[in-house]
Structure formats: C-alpha cells, structure tokens
Amino acid sequence: MRRRFSSLVSRDTQADRVVPPTGFTARLTVFASGAMAFLAVFALALSLATGRLADQWSDALAQSATIRVSAPDGQVDQQVLTVMEVLQTTPGIKDARVLTDSEQRDLLEPWFGPDLPIETLPVPRLIEVIEEGEGYDPEGLRQRLAGEAPGAILDDHARWREPLVRAADRLRGLGVVSILLITLTMAAMITLAANAALAANAQVIHVLRLVGARDRYIAGAFVRRFTLRAFSGAAFGVIAGVLAILFLPSADVGGGFLTGLGFRGWHWILPLAIPPLAGLVAFLATRHAANTTLRELT
Amino acid sequence: MGSKTRKIKPLQSRDCNNCNAGAKLSPRNTGHTVIEFEEVSYGYSGTGPLLSDINLKLAPGSFHFLTGPSGAGKTTLIKLCYGALVPTQGRVTLFDQDVRQMTRDDVAHTRRKIGVVHQDVQFLDHLPVHENVALPLTVSGKTTEVSDLSDLMEWVGLTGQMEALPPALSGGERQRAALARAVIMSPDVILADEPTGNVDWDMSQRLLKLLIELNRMGKTVLIATHDMNLIRAAKAQVQARVLRISDHRVQLAGADL
Numbered sequence: 001m002r003r004r005f006s007s008l009v010s011r012d013t014q015a016d017r018v019v020p021p022t023g024f025t026a027r028l029t030v031f032a033s034g035a036m037a038f039l040a041v042f043a044l045a046l047s048l049a050t051g052r053l054a055d056q057w058s059d060a061l062a063q064s065a066t067i068r069v070s071a072p073d074g075q076v077d078q079q080v081l082t083v084m085e086v087l088q089t090t091p092g093i094k095d096a097r098v099l100t101d102s103e104q105r106d107l108l109e110p111w112f113g114p115d116l117p118i119e120t121l122p123v124p125r126l127i128e129v130i131e132e133g134e135g136y137d138p139e140g141l142r143q144r145l146a147g148e149a150p151g152a153i154l155d156d157h158a159r160w161r162e163p164l165v166r167a168a169d170r171l172r173g174l175g176v177v178s179i180l181l182i183t184l185t186m187a188a189m190i191t192l193a194a195n196a197a198l199a200a201n202a203q204v205i206h207v208l209r210l211v212g213a214r215d216r217y218i219a220g221a222f223v224r225r226f227t228l229r230a231f232s233g234a235a236f237g238v239i240a241g242v243l244a245i246l247f248l249p250s251a252d253v254g255g256g257f258l259t260g261l262g263f264r265g266w267h268w269i270l271p272l273a274i275p276p277l278a279g280l281v282a283f284l285a286t287r288h289a290a291n292t293t294l295r296e297l298t
Numbered sequence: 299m300g301s302k303t304r305k306i307k308p309l310q311s312r313d314c315n316n317c318n319a320g321a322k323l324s325p326r327n328t329g330h331t332v333i334e335f336e337e338v339s340y341g342y343s344g345t346g347p348l349l350s351d352i353n354l355k356l357a358p359g360s361f362h363f364l365t366g367p368s369g370a371g372k373t374t375l376i377k378l379c380y381g382a383l384v385p386t387q388g389r390v391t392l393f394d395q396d397v398r399q400m401t402r403d404d405v406a407h408t409r410r411k412i413g414v415v416h417q418d419v420q421f422l423d424h425l426p427v428h429e430n431v432a433l434p435l436t437v438s439g440k441t442t443e444v445s446d447l448s449d450l451m452e453w454v455g456l457t458g459q460m461e462a463l464p465p466a467l468s469g470g471e472r473q474r475a476a477l478a479r480a481v482i483m484s485p486d487v488i489l490a491d492e493p494t495g496n497v498d499w500d501m502s503q504r505l506l507k508l509l510i511e512l513n514r515m516g517k518t519v520l521i522a523t524h525d526m527n528l529i530r531a532a533k534a535q536v537q538a539r540v541l542r543i544s545d546h547r548v549q550l551a552g553a554d555l
Binding site: 017018020021203204206207208209210211212213214215216217294295 | 402403406407408409410414420421422423424425429433434436437438479483
C-alpha cells in the first residue's frame with residue numbers, strides 16, 4: 001500500500017502529460033479541498049478548545065466545595081464553629097476556612113456595588129472546603145451537618161460542574177464529528193470531480209488502453225493529479241484558517257470561551273496534518289473512482 | 299524523456315530469412331499461430347449473433363484481408379483479435395493465451411504485441427504527433443528522444459509534422475501517424491480496420507505499401523476492408539489470403555479477387 005501510494009504520488013512527467021489539463025475539475029478540486037481544510041482548522045480548534053474548557057471546569061470545581069450557613073441572629077457564629085469542628089473530623093478534607101467579610105463583599109460586588117454594608121445584612125456565612133485524595137463522602141457530610149448544624153447547606157458544585165462538563169464534552173464530540181463530515185464531504189466532492197474528469201477523458205483512456213497502457217498507469221495519471229491538487233488546495237486552506245485563528249481577539253478573563261477558541265502550545269502543529277490527510281483522501285477517492293471507471297470500460 | 303534510448307528503425311527486419319508473405323515464424327512467437335479462433339461466436343446484447351462459429355488461424359508472417367459488407371462484423375472480429383471484446387461463445391487465443399483467462403494487465407501487455415490502426419484513428423490531441431507516435435513506448439515505461447523517431451517518421455513521410463498537433467493533420471497523415479504508432483513497439487501483428495477508408499487512392503496505395511513492407515519484415519498483417527481494388531493491388535505484390543464475412547461466418551474468398 002505504501003509503495004503503491006508513493007509510486008502513484010511520485011512525479012512521472014511522461015504519465016502526467018498523457019492526461020490533458022482540465023481547468024474545471026482542477027479548480028473545483030483545489031477550491032473544495034481548500035474550503036474543507038479551512039473549515040477543518042476551525043473544527044479542530046473548536047474541538048481542542050472545548051476539550052480544554054471541559055478540563056478547566058472539571059479541575060477548577062472538582063476539588064472544592066462550599067458550605068453556606070444561614071441561621072437566625074445569634075446562632076450563626078455558633079453554627080459556623082460547629083461546622084468547622086465537623087469538617088476537621090471529616091476524612092478527605094484538606095482544609096476549610098470561613099470567608100472574611102471582605103471576600104464576601106467582593107463576591108457580591110458585581111451585583112450590589114462596592115459600598116455594600118455587609119455587616120448589617122443577613123447574608124449567610126460561606127465556608128470554603130478544599131478536598132484531598134479521594135475526597136469526602138458528600139452524603140455522609142450532609143447528614144452530619146443536618147444533625148449538628150441545621151442551618152448549614154453543603155454545595156459540592158456537582159450540579160454546576162456535571163452539566164458544564166457534559167456540554168463541553170458534547171461540543172468536543174461535535175468538533176470530531178465535524179472533522180469526520182468534512183473529510184467525507186471532501187472525499188465525495190473529489191470523487192465527483194474525478195468522475196467528471198474520467199468521463200471527459202474517455203477518448204484519452206480509450207487511446208491509452210489501445211496502445212497497451214495498464215489500468216494502474218492510467219489510474220495513476222489521474223490519481224497523482226487529484227492528490228496533488230487536493231494537497232495544495234488544503235495547504236492554502238490551512239494557511240488561511242490558521243491566519244484567521246491567529247487574528248481572533250486574544251484570550252483574556254472577560255473573553256471567556258470565544259476568545260479561547262484557538263490552539264495552544266504544540267496544538268499549533270496539528271493543522272499541518274490536514275494537507276497530507278486531504279491528499280490521502282483524494283488519493284483513495286480518485287483511485288476508487290478511476291478503478292471503477294476503468295473496470296466498466298473494455 | 300530519458301537518455302538511454304536507441305534509434306527506432308521499423309524497416310529493419312528481425313531475423314526474416316524468408317520474406318515472402320505466408321506462414322513463417324516471428325522471433326517473439328514460436329507457436330504455430332499468433333491469433334486463433336475456435337468456434338467463436340459474438341453478439342451484442344439485445345441482438346442475435348453477429349459472428350457465429352468462426353474458426354480462424356493467423357500464422358506468424360501471414361497477410362490476410364478481411365472483407366464483407368458494412369455491418370457484417372469486420373470491426374467486431376478485429377476487436378476480438380486484440381482482446382477488446384471477449385467472445386460470447388468459443389475461444390480466442392492470442393499468443394497461446396486464452397483471452398477469457400487473461401487479466402486486464404495481460405490484455406494490456408498483449409496489446410503491446412499487436413499494433414492496431416482504425417479508420418477513425420484517435421490521438422491525444424493535446425500532444426504533438428511525435429509524442430502520440432511514441433505513446434506505446436511511454437505507457438510501457440520506455441523513453442524516447444524526438445531524434446530517435448526520425449527514421450520511423452521518415453518511413454511514414456511525416457518528418458515535417460512531428461511537432462504538429464493531431465487536429466492539424468490530414469486524413470492520410472493521421473492514418474500514417476497511426477501506422478507509425480502501431481509499429482513503434484515492433485509488434486508481431488498489425489491489425490488495420492479500414493485503414494484507407496478516409497484517404498484517396500494514392501494515399502491508400504502508400505499505406506498499403508507500408509503494410510506490405512511490414513509483412514516482409516515478418517509481421518502478421520490483417521486488414522479489414524471492403525475496397526476490392528485495394529485487395530487486387532495488394533495481391534499483385536504479396537501473397538495474401540482474403541477472408542469474407544458472410545452470413546455471420548468467415549469464408550475463404552475466391553482466388554479471382
């Protein structure tokens with residue numbers, strides 16, 4: 001297979017000349033593979049970005065939990081103390097601390113502004129819990145808190161984390177499906193273009209067979225041409241796609257997911273795989289089309 | 299084009315000790331026949347048999363005409379002779395190989411030993427004449443220089459048209475270019491299907507002379523034609539047998555042709 005691929009792709013000036021240049025199918029193949037490669041770059045970037053997002057959300061929220069203590073005036077401090085004692089004796093908890101007034105004010109600032117008199121408002125106290133190792137048993141902790149500090153409610157972030165991670169995973173899957181669909185679409189378009197070229201060159205094929213050309217020779221002339229066209233078209237598409245990604249707004253805290261759409265680190269190498277993949281797809285599609293057409297001819 | 303090439307001289311005989319037309323062995327083929335039909339029938343789908351129970355043997359170095367009315371099956375028989383068609387019944391043997399047993403590669407390889415000239419000769423119109431003539435060498439992986447073709451092109455009288463594109467050639471020039479292409483691989487058999495159909499009498503005589511020269515070199519020649527004058531002219535120069543297709547069968551025609 002590898003030998004056949006290299007023999008078909010390696011340049012054979014004489015064999016290439018026997019097939020006349022066909023402007024329409026040439027342009028169609030280059031354009032189709034270029035457009036598909038451009039889209040593939042974005043699908044790849046989307047898939048990688050959602051993968052990173054899923055990992056970030058999972059990592060950021062997985063090792064922490066929050067306990068919210070709401071109680072009538074005068075009981076809050078007592079219940080906070082009780083909760084802290086419970087947490088100190090709970091396996092799987094590395095650290096726990098009560099958020100200061102200042103930290104709580106910072107959390108509320110986006111909604112109520114900087115001058116919120118938090119001391120005078122019945123705002124629940126928040127306790128940050130950091131897990132260690134395999135973590136704690138959330139159900140067991142809830143039952144203990146319900147018995148010893150009825151105003152304390154454990155929020156282990158699972159209800160936030162799971163749908164977000166699930167959505168990110170699904171987006172990543174859609175990115176992979178998109179790449180697959182792009183590949184299949186490109187194969188279909190190149191097959192159509194190759195069939196058109198083969199039909200337009202029926203006389204050429206007839207003459208070549210008459211003078212003793214083997215099917216491999218005839219197919220090779222078409223396969224080489226389409227493989228190189230698809231490769232070069234995809235190279236242009238990848239360059240355009242990578243430039244478009246480069247000129248996206250840079251990632252910052254406020255930008256969130258959209259500005260995170262791009263490549264990081266060694267992921268920039270991945271688009272380089274698209275032109276050879278496009279060439280391989282064109283090679284297989286054209287070879288199949290050529291062999292089918294030649295078998296139908298005497 | 300590569301450099302390790304040799305001058306192509308189609309008029310050089312290959313070990314032809316007895317150059318009279320008739321049965322003699324070709325150096326490449328030591329069997330008794332190069333093409334053999336045994337009880338061969340052929341019919342196109344949806345119609346009755348066009349050819350029926352054909353028995354035919356073409357000995358190496360022989361010269362045959364194939365004649366008959368239009369639509370009798372001359373072109374079909376020629377196509378059976380180079381593996382373009384497979385008989386619906388019976389057996390066609392090319393160089394001791396049953397056509398039915400041949401792979402597509404075998405057929406392609408066999409065609410390099412059979413030169414074919416059609417009435418409506420087809421070329422690759424985007425390539426100059428010399429590249430079209432050298433096409434059988436090109437597809438078999440051999441390389442040629444333009445200068446290597448000079449003798450061959452001179453032989454067919456197309457030295458001045460080597461760089462021309464095929465659409466610029468006249469009917470007679472196209473036929474001669476087709477003949478040059480047919481013989482460039484020094485095939486054992488030349489099949490010509492109405493080679494003089496589109497040319498005037500003088501040109502047909504010139505083509506006939508070339509085909510007779512090839513036969514004298516030891517090539518087996520089969521010419522399908524309905525031109526009786528051409529056959530008479532040929533019989534004056536070469537020992538040729540005339541086969542006639544009549545009522546779907548091939549018969550040996552009378553000696554008075």
